[in-house]
Amino acid sequence: MARTLSDLPSALDRLDELGRRLAGRKPAVFLDYDGTLTPIVERPELAVLSDSMRRIVRDLARRCPVAVVSGRDRTDVERLVGIDGLAFAGSHGFDIRVPGGRRIARREGEDFAPLLKAVETRLHGALDAIEGARIEPKKASVAVHYRQVAETEWGRIAAVVEATLAEHGTLRATPGKMVYEIQPRLDWNKGRAVLWLLDALGLTAPDVLPLYFGDDITDEDAFNALAGRGIGVLVGGAPGEAAGNRPTAADYRLDTPEEAGRLLDTLAR
Structure with missing residues (x-):
């Protein structure tokens, strides 16, 4: 389980248990x-x-x-x-x-740079009107932060992320603490x-x-x-x-x- x-x-x-595991x-x-x-x-x-x-x-x-x-x-x-x-x-x-x-x-992550840039642009177009939403471009991902977004809008943000992924099967989204991390679907x-x-x-x-x-x-x-x-x-x-x-x-x-x-x-x- x-x-x-x-x-x-x-x-x-x-601490005692950790000490025993670290011994030697x-x-x-x-x-x-x-x-x-x-x-x-x-x-x-x-x-x-x-x-x-x-x-x-x-x-x-x-x-x-x-x-x-x-x-x-x-x-x-x-x-x-x-x-x-x-x-x-x-x-x-x-x-x-x-x-x-x-x-x-x-290098696989670097190869995704043009697609991630296009996704960043799409997300700005769909989410910039939502107060508190923040799009953060990174080297190998695009983060969608919604910590400062009203709870009534969370579903809208999730729907935009899901639609983006549906358009690009080579990407995935990892949910975090009030953030969706859109990144290459790689091992x-x-x-x-x-x-x-x-x-x-x-x-x-x-x-x-x-x-x-x-x-x-x-x-x-x-x-x-x-x-x-x-x-x-x-x-x-x-x-x-x-x-x-x-x-x-x-x-x-x-x-x-x-x-x-x-x-x-x-x-x-």
Whole structure:
């Protein structure tokens, strides 16, 4: 039976258990950005990393390999994090840079650039009249944000997204927290990106324990990729809320980015 968020124990309540799982092994930590390192905010550009979280991540990176895996464009999340020596996977893993500057861009995603531009134009034409709707072009996707849209208009936005996908069978939409992420229908996601990074960084030995921290549906690909091999920590949505019924492949939960910071600080020591 699939687990739900409400089934997961708090990682902070299981520090002894985590310590036993880490005993004799080297952690490799993968971090989502929005909703994990920073709280979810009304507009993406307002999700600024706090000084305390930046210090924690920097301290952690001195102890073990750290990668940030985000739906944001790689250059955007690199700028927001502002820490040298990390690996970054942006655009849901379609654009990856490892320490030392080596970069991999999924060429299939780049080939979709003209189509995604056309979709962006179509979405503006259909949704710009809806107050609060925001279209965000990215390197390998187009995001439709509706956090600031009246609930009465949510169905209209969903219908436009569905119609767009019906016109372009090579695209898919991944729903997130008040956002639809329209991206190429390819066998590539955050989970595949994490596995690629483990291999590229030489972190495939049995004495390495990968840990992935994420909050959204797109992070489930990473939780699934590490099932039986690492540890997944789902951030956000305390049990008892509607999100508590969400299926997940994670092992533990943390209710807020602040709690994520506490656990990361513990790992950094």
